[in-house]
Amino acid sequence: MTYIGLTATNSFHQYMFEASVDENNTRVYLISMRNWLLEDQHEKRTEEVTRRVVAEDVMIVENLNLVLTPDRNTKEVLIPGDIAIAHYRESLRQWDAKGWHIDVHTLRERLGDYAVTILCPDRRTADNWVQEKRTAAASESKFGAMPAHLARQLPSIRECPVMG
Helix, strand or coil, rough: EEEEEECCCCCCEEEEEEEEHHHHCEEEEEEEEEECCCCCCHHHHHHHHHHHHHHHHHHHHHHHCCCCCCCCCCCCCCHHHHHHHHHHHHHHHHHHHCCEEECHHHHHHCCCCCCCCCHHHHHCCCCCCCCCCCCCCHHHECCEEEEEEHHHHHCCCCCCCCCC
């Protein structure tokens, strides 16, 4: 979310949403709103300026070769305006600790061999799904081993090995 205040009464509000296409590609959507220059004759010029600014940003970001999000907040610079990012990353760590991280390396190795089911939380305890038992190694994640208090809460869970 970006707020651009040009004057006391003229501003832009921009919202960016991302949707994963696959493990290495993301589609980005930008919604840009303004409270000035609302007449039709300003639409084309405003769109051209926005596209030019976005193109400049894309050139810079693409050359950085950013592939993966750092696994620790200490490996990147976050500012107070990035609080939503920090909360999202904390949610990722919590999901990972629950075993909801998809091990894409294992998944890729198994593609083409047989159908793989990635279990939702409700299916973990249901008896009507064919599931392989997790190994101790599968309980490890990129953030380290599952905390013991969580592991004790989940002794009967059997999961597909692509969940790690």
